[in-house]
Amino acid sequence: MQFTRRFLLQGAALSTIAPQLVWAQSSLTADGARLDTLSDGNLVLPKSFSLGDVAGPEADEILARYGLTGDSFEPDCNVTLLRSGDRTILFDVGAGPDFMPTAGKLMDAFDMLGVDPFDVTDVVFTHAHPDHIWGLLDDFGDLNFPDANYHIGQKEYDYWTDPNTVSTIGEARQTFAVGAANRLGILADRINLFGDGAEIAPGVAARATHGHTPGHMAFEVRLGSESAMIVGDSILNNHLAFERPTWRAGSDQDQDMAVATRVSLLDQLATEQMRMIGYHLPGGGMGRVERRADSYVFVGEDA
Template identity: 75%
Template sequence: MKLTRRTLLQGSAATALPFALPQMVWSQSTLSGAGRRLDTLSDGNLVLPKSFALGDMPPDRADDILAKYGITGDTMEPDCNVTLLRTDDRVVLFDVGAGPDFMPTAGKLADAFDTLEVDPFDVTDVVFTHAHPDHLWGLLDDFGDLNFPDANYYMGQAEWDYWTDPDTVDTIDAGRLTFAVGAASRLAELSDRINLFTDGTEVVPGVGARATFGHTPGHMAFEVRIDNESVMIVGDSIVNHHLAFERPGWLSGSDQDGAMAAQTRLSLLDQLATDQMRLIGYHLPHGGLGRAERQGDGYVFVSEDA
């Protein structure tokens, strides 16, 4: 399997401001082999209050871990990595980014497509890990039309059922109410073209679904075959490169079911470290591609692109 990495810069910024450093728009990791190619494309980054991620974690111990990774303020700025798979006859997109309505620092996927010279009309399949805003709200453009109009769409049955249930807006915690409203309105646009699946399904050729519930009720990861090995697209089942690896059993405020998400992380990290399977994380640094290695009682993320 061939691995490369490129970091691409926004040409317009460099042209308009010749004496300023150009603004990074996206970073790319590439894996290729046997007629299949995986790219990670940056949708920008989020800006989140640290308290959102910590939840009920012991603050002093969590802060000590975060400080090792240079996170000392009250906010976190995780990257957003959308994955693109190209084969001889398919262009498969895993999640669609945040779009223009979630955060000004995110929603940059169109720039990545332009730089990679991929036409959104060429996307044959869109596969969702889950329906949180930074993964789903890029479904529609500014006019309410589908950004990938010729694609087939896929979502796990449990995830679809949860976000399309009218009762969800009344039962979800208040801090995520906009998540529920936004998901319901966007998924309504897919009601006549969605393909639903369950754990273990081969969603498209060479892509198997893995139930990783907890971050959301129906969150899915995907095992993708490239050449003679597999890569696991983990979405937000491993949501960061610090606390989620070093203390995977701690409950995170970013997960909707903290206890279930912790069990999922522990199981997934054990498999990834034991098998030394590459993973791609939506919010992991340097394009999101790397491996999990055991370290003491936890794990460490080893980026292949740092």
């Protein structure tokens, strides 16, 4: 199925399930620092695009246990905000006004939380898919966070700014490539590039979690004795990604690499009992991973 903007807009308009938006969804406070997850709304995605080749009776049975029986998914979008010392750091910027009408609500979340976008000192991208980077600009084409320093992984930046990407990424994702190239082009003279293990800010370390996109990054945030892993889309959902982590997902660009990344990350999070924040996980996305036999389960903070 071609994954076009027209399809996205039509799918969102036809959706009969409109989740209630809770702007400041989950919080973690320690040693004077605070992590919040803010709602950017939700996506409406065709199940065929999300599942890829794994659709079948076993997948349907798992999804039914999570109340997912229709032809589309409507995952939440959780943007993370860290306030620590003199730094206000935003991880991803949401979808903005041009992706689909159910998303792009981040500026409303800022208003509800009482944070001024001009106070954001740093914007850090996990990757450059539309629901993570298209919120860079407002309706007039100006930066939503004009005083921020911007950061993205070197490999991710190189991929989306390569002029060959739009012709090799496949028709379903060509709009992704054009949108990413345009926005990263706007930031070309003010964006900082980094690699695996880099310290983006005090207590914020980058971790390579490639696969969903070629240069996808996660970030471990330490707040004194507390810590949390912002995993972006390296763990895409709270159902199949946990119960069948070795299954390939249609929304991952390099599906085999994404599987290896997901399995490694789930094992680490379950073993260390480190908090995680998933961009598309429910209830604000903050919780922990528990191992169940040969699979895993996501336990949200409110569970």
